[in-house]
Amino acid sequence: GAGVSQTPSNKVTEKGKYVELRCDPISGHTALYWYRQSLGQGPEFLIYFQGTGAADDSGLPNDRFFAVRPEGSVSTLKIQRTERGDSAVYLCASSPGTSGGSDTQYFGPGTRLTVL
Amino acid sequence: QKEVEQDPGPLSVPEGAIVSLNCTYSNSAFQYFMWYRQYSRKGPELLMYTYSSGNKEDGRFTAQVDKSSKYISLFIRDSQPSDSATYLCATLPGGTSYGKLTFGQGTILTVHP
Numbered sequence: 738g739a740g741v742s743q744t745p746s747n748k749v750t751e752k753g754k755y756v757e758l759r760c761d762p763i764s765g766h767t768a769l770y771w772y773r774q775s776l777g778q779g780p781e782f783l784i785y786f787q788g789t790g791a792a793d794d795s796g797l798p799n800d801r802f803f804a805v806r807p808e809g810s811v812s813t814l815k816i817q818r819t820e821r822g823d824s825a826v827y828l829c830a831s832s833p834g835t836s837g838g839s840d841t842q843y844f845g846p847g848t849r850l851t852v853l
Numbered sequence: 854q855k856e857v858e859q860d861p862g863p864l865s866v867p868e869g870a871i872v873s874l875n876c877t878y879s880n881s882a883f884q885y886f887m888w889y890r891q892y893s894r895k896g897p898e899l900l901m902y903t904y905s906s907g908n909k910e911d912g913r914f915t916a917q918v919d920k921s922s923k924y925i926s927l928f929i930r931d932s933q934p935s936d937s938a939t940y941l942c943a944t945l946p947g948g949t950s951y952g953k954l955t956f957g958q959g960t961i962l963t964v965h966p
Contacts, residue, residue, distance in 0.1 A: 741896070768951060777861065779941050779956030780897065793953060828896055838949035839885060839904075844896030 739763065741845035743829050749851045750819055758814040758848045762831030769812050770842060771804055772828040780828050786812060787834060819852045826850070856880050859942055859957025868966050872929040876942035876957045879923065883955075884947030886918050888927045891939045891959065900940075901927065932964045 742761040750756050762769050767788055772780035782796040786806045794804070801819075806812040816823055826847040832840035859876045866872055874888075885904055889897035901916040903909045909916045917926040925942050942957040 770952065770954075772954075777958065779857075779859070779943075779958045780954070781956070782953050785951055785953060787951065792951065796953075830896070832952060838945045838952050839902075840952055841899050841902070842952050842954070844898065846894065846896050849894075 741829055741831050741843055743827075743845040743848050745848060746846065747849045747851075749853065751853050752819060752821060754819050754852075756816050756819055756850065758816075758827050758850070760812045760814070760829030760831075760845060762810065762812070762829070763843055764810075765833070766831035766843075767809065767834030768832040768840060768842075769806060770830040770832075771812070771814050772830065774826045774828055774847070776825075783814070783827075816850075819850075821852050824850055824852045854879065855958075856955050857942060857944055857957040859960055861958050861960060863961040863963060865963045865965065866932055868932060868934060868964055870932050870964070872927075872932050872936070872962060872964075874927040874929075874940050874942075874960050874962070876925040877923055878925065878944055878955075880944070880946070880955075881923075882946040883944040885945035885949075886916070886925050887943040887945075887954070888914075888916055888925075889941040889943060889956075891941060893938075897941055934964050934966055937963045 769786040771783040774780040785793040830842040830844045888901040891897040906920045915928040939959040943954045
């Protein structure tokens, strides 16, 4: 069956540009998460959606980062005025949303963002 | 200090060896403990999931949690070259209504034939 997909797989941009990263969760999963994984580090939580609403955005590093999930399925992570420090792999995960924190999260392959 | 600490390795072992991977954590509120495996250029995939203290076994994999010492372990028996990957421990507080995972930095494991 189809897992979580993310596009693009790689994105190279210049400092100061705007980027959008897309996540297609597993069909029927109501919970969606974004994480950021820097080189040699574990993933760090960015934001959690339950349905269409961002229930916890405490991990977003600053106001240049924003995410939406308008119809409760696909989500887009948006980064304005990119900086070299934003270079990382951005991971999306989804879960059924039926068992709270104990739900298994299924991760996508990530988008590798490089800011030159 | 990070809430979850993990020795990044790298760790290199011969095929058939027993592998021990470890994490420590500082937050007493953590009640759920997971191990993820991440192959190169792939997303993490869940290997083991444990609630509170104790052992859990699944095939060649055993997860141990010792809450008194805040120590998490993953043992891999009869390791195979296909086990070569980065292993990430992750935790969640108890009573949480969603999965805001806190990860260790990952241990890179290579199993050579």
